[in-house]
Amino acid sequence: DGGITQSPKYLFRKEGQNVTLSCEQNLNHDAMYWYRQDPGQGLRLIYYSQIVNDFQKGDIAEGYSVSREKKESFPLTVTSAQKNPTAFYLCASSTRGGSNEQFFGPGTRLTVL
């Protein structure tokens, strides 16, 4: 089955630690996105990538980093510089062009202890 997987589903981190969230897709999509979801604020774009080895900052990129070494994978690292990292993180992918309908993964809930 084609789709997007995110792992782990739940993640706990101590303050000061970096942590990497996984996102993999087998939809053959060129574009991939990371969103952060907080209560009452909808989804906010962290980073996006339209092609391998290229990515751009979204609206709230500070304290996050990404890589795009493979078409299928777009991991997100939450660094210790992110002051309030506890949130629900969603990964999405889409084709390029057209209406770019985005397909979403199941999400990762990150909690900083």
Add this chain to the structure above:
Amino acid sequence: AQTVTQSQPEMSVQEAETVTLSCTYDTSENNYYLFWYKQPPSRQMILVIRQEAYKQQNATENRFSVNFQKAAKSFSLKISDSQLGDTAMYFCAFMKHGPDSWGKLQFGAGTQVVVTP
């Protein structure tokens, strides 16, 4: 920059009834896309319906339909014959048309819909 506003934090509707969710947006673009996404308690985001701004005809997907008013920058979602499975958070989203959009979505804050028996 575009902004998307959903003014109803929560709405309740009985089974088989109709509910309408409001969404307004602010943009200077002429060509764009609008979307409604559904997020049930599982938190999986699911596309409900899509509207191209250049199309005057309102989009319909089974029990879901939109009322797109381009001049008023309004994009409401109507859920007819509501079912318990429609209970979810609903997000309105905006996307510019064209290669410089990078496919980026701008989301509203969401409306929680609760369907009661």
